[in-house]
Amino acid sequence: MSLKNLSVKNKIHKEYIVKLNNPRVNEIYKKFENSFKLDKNFIVAVSGGADSLALAFLTKLFALKNNLNPKYYIVDHKLRKESTSEALKVKKILNSLNISSKILTIKGKKPQNRIQSFAREKRYDLLFSECKKFKINNLILGHHMDDTLENFFLRMARGSGLKGLVSLGEKTQIQNINLIRPLIKFDKKDLLFLSKFIFNFYVDDPSNYDPKFNRIKIRNFISQLKSTGFDKKKFQLTLENLKRSDKTIRFYVEKNKKINSIMKSKKKELILKRDFFDNSYEVVFRSLSDLIHFIGKKQNAVRGKKIDNILDKIKNKRLFKETLGGCVIKMVNQTVILTKEH
Numbered sequence: 001m002s003l004k005n006l007s008v009k010n011k012i013h014k015e016y017i018v019k020l021n022n023p024r025v026n027e028i029y030k031k032f033e034n035s036f037k038l039d040k041n042f043i044v045a046v047s048g049g050a051d052s053l054a055l056a057f058l059t060k061l062f063a064l065k066n067n068l069n070p071k072y073y074i075v076d077h078k079l080r081k082e083s084t085s086e087a088l089k090v091k092k093i094l095n096s097l098n099i100s101s102k103i104l105t106i107k108g109k110k111p112q113n114r115i116q117s118f119a120r121e122k123r124y125d126l127l128f129s130e131c132k133k134f135k136i137n138n139l140i141l142g143h144h145m146d147d148t149l150e151n152f153f154l155r156m157a158r159g160s161g162l163k164g165l166v167s168l169g170e171k172t173q174i175q176n177i178n179l180i181r182p183l184i185k186f187d188k189k190d191l192l193f194l195s196k197f198i199f200n201f202y203v204d205d206p207s208n209y210d211p212k213f214n215r216i217k218i219r220n221f222i223s224q225l226k227s228t229g230f231d232k233k234k235f236q237l238t239l240e241n242l243k244r245s246d247k248t249i250r251f252y253v254e255k256n257k258k259i260n261s262i263m264k265s266k267k268k269e270l271i272l273k274r275d276f277f278d279n280s281y282e283v284v285f286r287s288l289s290d291l292i293h294f295i296g297k298k299q300n301a302v303r304g305k306k307i308d309n310i311l312d313k314i315k316n317k318r319l320f321k322e323t324l325g326g327c328v329i330k331m332v333n334q335t336v337i338l339t340k341e342h
Contacts, residue, residue, distance in 0.1 A: 005065045005067065015097065016060075016097075019057075019197075022197065024193065025194065025197060028058070028186075028190050029061060031186070032058045032062070032183075035170075036058075036059075038066075038180075039066070040068075040136075040138060041068055041070055041138075042059070042068070042140050043071045043127065043134075043136050043139050043140065044056060044071070044140045045073055045075070045127055045140065045142070046073065046090060046101060047142070048086055048203035049142070049205065050188075050191050050194075051142040051144055051191045051195075052142040053090075053093070053094075053195040053201070053202050054142070054183070054191040054195050055140065055183060055191075056072060056094055057199075058182075060099050071102070071134065072100065073103075073126075073127060073130060074103045075105075075106065075126060075127070076103055076105045077106050077123070078105065078106055079110065079115065080205075080206075080207075084105075087103045088103070089203075090203065093199050093201050104126040106123070116213055116215065124174075138178045139179050139180065140181075141180065142191075143181040143183060143184055144188055144191055145184065145236065146187075146188045146232075148239060149235065150218050150219055151167065151168040152239065153218045154218050157218070162246050162282075163246060163249075166243045169184070170182070185236070249283060249286065252283045253286045256279055256283055256284070257291060260272065260273040260276035261291060268295070269339045269340075270338040271336075272288075272291075272337070272338070277311075281311075285307055285311065289303055289307050291338055292307075292325045292327045293325060295326075295327045296324075296325040296326030296341065297326055297340070298326045302324055302325035310329060313331065314331060314336060317331075317334060319331050326340065326341050327339070327341060328341050
C-alpha cells in the first residue's frame with residue numbers, strides 16, 4: 001500500500017505507519033481506502049464500540065494521507081450511569097492516537113418506551129446540528145455487514161416494502177446531509193480485531209445483550225440461522241440484487257417527480273399533474289412520500305398506511321384536505337396540491 005503523504009519523520013504519521021506494518025491491519029485499510037472516496041472534510045460518529053473505534057482509526061489514517069481535517073464526536077446518551085465515564089474514556093483513547101474529539105450530551109427526560117428509537121433520533125439531531133454548524137455535508141457512520149442483516153430482518157418483521165428492506169445502504173441522505181457507511185461490506189470480526197489491536201479497548205454496552213429490545217431478538221435469531229449453515233456472503237448477494245431492483249424503481253420515481261409535478265410559490269407549494277398517478281403503485285407511493293417529505297421538511301419521511309389512505313382518496317376522486325408530515329395535502333377540482341403546514 002502506498003504511504004503517500006505519510007512521513008516517518010512526523011511523530012503522528014509514524015504511529016500510523018507502525019500500525020500498518022501488521023499485515024491484517026494493512027489489508028483492512030486497503031479495502032477501506034478502495035471504497036472510501038471523499039475529498040472534502042467529514043464528521044465521524046464514535047460510540048466507543050468496536051465498529052466505531054475501527055472507523056475512527058481508518059478515517060484518521062485516510063485523512064492524514066489526503067490532507068483532510070475531519071471532526072470526531074462521541075454522544076453521551078445518559079441512559080446508563082456509566083455513560084459519562086465511558087464517553088470520557090473513549091475521548092482519552094482517541095486522543096492517544098492523536099484523534100481530537102468532542103462529547104455531545106443528550107439532555108432532558110427520557111421516555112419509558114421506544115428508548116432505542118428515542119436515543120437514535122436525539123443522536124442524529126445532535127450530529128446534524130454539528131454538520132450544519134460547520135457546513136459539513138458528510139457524516140460517517142460505523143454500520144457493518146451484520147447491521148445490514150439485522151436491518152433486513154427487522155424491517156421484514158414490520159412488514160416493510162423493498163425500500164425498507166434495503167434501506168441501510170452505503171450512502172443515504174437526510175436534510176441534505178450524506179450519511180456514509182464505508183464499513184457496510186466489512187465483517188464484524190475484522191472490526192473487532194482492529195479495535196483490539198489499535199486501541200486494546202472498546203465499550204461493550206450491556207443493552208446489546210438485552211432481549212427486551214427487538215434488535216437483540218433479531219440478532220439472536222440470526223445467530224441461530226448461522227448455526228444451520230446460513231451464509232452471510234450469499235445473503236449479501238441477495239441484498240445486492242434487491243438493491244438493483246430498488247435503484248430501478250428510484251429511477252422512475254425521480255422521473256415521475258420531475259415531469260409530473262409543478263413547483264409554485266418559492267418552493268412552498270406543489271401541484272401534481274394527473275399523469276403523476278398514472279404509474280405503477282410503488283412508483284406513485286414513493287413519489288408522493290418523497291414530495292411530502294420535501295415540502296414538510298420533517299426528519300423522517302411518511303410511509304405506510306398513511307400514504308395508502310391518501311392514494312385511496314385520490315383514486316376515488318374524493319375531495320379532501322389533510323395534514324401529513326408537516327404538509328397540507330388537498331384535492332381541489334381533481335387536482336392534488338401540496339403546501340407546507342403553517
